Amino acid sequence: ILLCRKRKRELLPLPPGPRKLPIVGNLFDIPIDLGWLVYHQWSRLFLTICVDTDILHLDVAGTSIIVLDRYEAAWELFEKRSSIYSGRPSMPMVTELMGWDFNTGFMQYGAREHRRLLHRAFNPGAIPAFRPHALKATHGLLRRLLDDGGEDVCPDIRQWAGEFSISVAYGLDVKPKNDPYIELAEDGVRSLLLAALPGKFLVNTIPILKYMPEWMPGAGFKRQAKEWRKHARKMLDAPYEAAKRNLRNTGGRASFSVLGLEKLNLTETMSHEEENVQGVAGTLYAGAYGLTPHDHPTLASCILLLMDHPEVFKRAQVEVDSILQPGHLPDFGDMESLPYIMAIIKETMRLRVIVPLVPHMAQAEDEYNGYRIPKDSIVIANAWAMLQDDSTYSDPTSFNPDRFMKDGKLNRAVKDPGHATWGFGRRICPGRYLALETLWIGVASLVATFNLTKAVDKDGNIIEPSHEYESGLVAAPLPFKCSFIPRSNASVDMIRLTSSNNDQ
Numbered sequence: 001i002l003l004c005r006k007r008k009r010e011l012l013p014l015p016p017g018p019r020k021l022p023i024v025g026n027l028f029d030i031p032i033d034l035g036w037l038v039y040h041q042w043s044r045l046f047l048t049i050c051v052d053t054d055i056l057h058l059d060v061a062g063t064s065i066i067v068l069d070r071y072e073a074a075w076e077l078f079e080k081r082s083s084i085y086s087g088r089p090s091m092p093m094v095t096e097l098m099g100w101d102f103n104t105g106f107m108q109y110g111a112r113e114h115r116r117l118l119h120r121a122f123n124p125g126a127i128p129a130f131r132p133h134a135l136k137a138t139h140g141l142l143r144r145l146l147d148d149g150g151e152d153v154c155p156d157i158r159q160w161a162g163e164f165s166i167s168v169a170y171g172l173d174v175k176p177k178n179d180p181y182i183e184l185a186e187d188g189v190r191s192l193l194l195a196a197l198p199g200k201f202l203v204n205t206i207p208i209l210k211y212m213p214e215w216m217p218g219a220g221f222k223r224q225a226k227e228w229r230k231h232a233r234k235m236l237d238a239p240y241e242a243a244k245r246n247l248r249n250t251g252g253r254a255s256f257s258v259l260g261l262e263k264l265n266l267t268e269t270m271s272h273e274e275e276n277v278q279g280v281a282g283t284l285y286a287g288a289y290g291l292t293p294h295d296h297p298t299l300a301s302c303i304l305l306l307m308d309h310p311e312v313f314k315r316a317q318v319e320v321d322s323i324l325q326p327g328h329l330p331d332f333g334d335m336e337s338l339p340y341i342m343a344i345i346k347e348t349m350r351l352r353v354i355v356p357l358v359p360h361m362a363q364a365e366d367e368y369n370g371y372r373i374p375k376d377s378i379v380i381a382n383a384w385a386m387l388q389d390d391s392t393y394s395d396p397t398s399f400n401p402d403r404f405m406k407d408g409k410l411n412r413a414v415k416d417p418g419h420a421t422w423g424f425g426r427r428i429c430p431g432r433y434l435a436l437e438t439l440w441i442g443v444a445s446l447v448a449t450f451n452l453t454k455a456v457d458k459d460g461n462i463i464e465p466s467h468e469y470e471s472g473l474v475a476a477p478l479p480f481k482c483s484f485i486p487r488s489n490a491s492v493d494m495i496r497l498t499s500s501n502n503d504q
């Protein structure tokens with residue numbers, strides 16, 4: 001009976017998709033830029049031709065790719081059938097050749113031990129332990145903006161994100177400028193993002209190429225991977241060794257590594273448990289998609305949107321002023337009373353989703369709505385399309401934080417963009433509670449202390465931001481200029497005071 005069922009499933013048609021060439025299939029159709037837009041347009045096209053489907057099929061030189069355009073399909077496959085759809089597409093260039101197999105995000109669903117460690121550290125009950133790290137990094141950001149006016153805001157945000165990740169992962173401090181740990185992470189993540197770019201390295205599509213000897217013509221990717229592997233190794237070892245030293249010498253500051261290592265019996269050779277702690281810390285350090293060469297994308301996008309919508313920024317200031325006592329900066333205790341700030345973050349994450357395409361892998365043959373999903377297919381949820389769906393969000397292309405508000409509170413009846421921004425099923429982002437809190441304190445503190453406008457050049461002309469985004473694994477805005485001017489002398493004093501508070 002099982003065999004008959006299997007045969008029957010294998011006889012089912014594949015989902016519709018663009019016409020395939022012999023052998024290479026859709027290799028030349030795969031979009032390098034703005035893939036989410038192209039996939040969405042294809043899905044709509046096929047939806048008009050084959051009214052009964054919301055999924056697409058592509059074939060890239062023998063690798064089957066399924067794209068899910070609507071949340072219902074993602075829910076059915078990634079959530080309800082998560083035992084099949086929790087794998088990750090294999091990227092031999094990244095994991096095997098460059099040594100990124102320590103990273104939770106690239107592991108097959110054997111990442112269970114990593115997920116357990118992550119859940120223990122970052123569940124809603126545990127994250128208050130990391131609030132001092134977020135406050136310290138945010139106050140550092142305010143001081144930098146005070147000093148440089150925010151004209152080049154992107155490096156400032158990068159520092160904020162880097163400082164926070166390193167502090168959470170290892171309890172280490174970083175230098176205000178040219179910090180070696182941040183530079184290490186940048187080198188590592190820059191090569192990673194290039195290597196993982198769909199279509200960039202053929203070995204990710206045709207894994208057997210990984211066995212090519214290095215000296216062979218066309219094996220330049222192997223020499224490149226060997227070079228990039230050194231970045232990954234340094235990134236993994238240098239801060240971890242420093243955190244371990246601190247733990248031995250002084251007990252170390254509360255951090256993921258310290259919490260993990262305290263429970264272990266440390267020996268000369270690294271145990272499997274310790275390798276897991278080091279791997280997860282390395283994953284956090286790489287910023288779990290956050291620390292990109294173009295800064296922490298959600299905060300950068302938020303500033304860009306607020307600059308274009310001064311009325312939203314003003315309204316946020318009115319809310320903050322109505323709650324905060326004079327002479328006080330926002331603290332986590334104010335989060336409940338400042339829902340509009342959270343609405344701004346939710347709307348930013350909806351409109352400028354930073355992981356627009358979320359790839360999982362089908363670990364068994366399956367069927368969906370009468371179509372066959374072959375084993376080992378890369379199944380991509382188009383989160384961008386789900387967050388732009390006008391049956392869920394009216395006027396979806398406009399920036400309107402008010403859509404999440406009702407009677408001065410967050411409106412729980414509106415679908416939270418978190419249904420797609422954090423991914424799906426068993427692979428859902430384990431850092432989502434921490435990320436949301438950290439973004440909240442970042443935005444609330446900026447709004448409370450600064451006015452934000454577009455930058456002007458030396459002739460007084462407004463510098464319009466390009467609004468261009470880099471499109472890789474992460475959609476991050478390209479660097480832009482703006483102007484942060486302190487709201488008052490009292491704001492300046494409060495910001496300066498944070499320095500001495502943090503030093504205590």
Ligand code: HEM
Pocket residue numbers: 104105106107111115118122283284287288289290298354355358359360421422423424425426427428429430431432434435
């Ligand atoms: C605005 C900030 C963030 C966004 C939008 C975001 C989004 C995502 C998304 C879409 C995924 C893939 C989920 C899937 O495959 O279904 C993911 C995975 C992951 N995220 Fe985040 N994330 C953010 C911040 C963080 C932070 C702060 C941490 C760490 C504390 C973190 C840790 C991770 C890890 C470890 C994974 C891999 C999980 C796995 O593969 O099992 N993320 N994140």
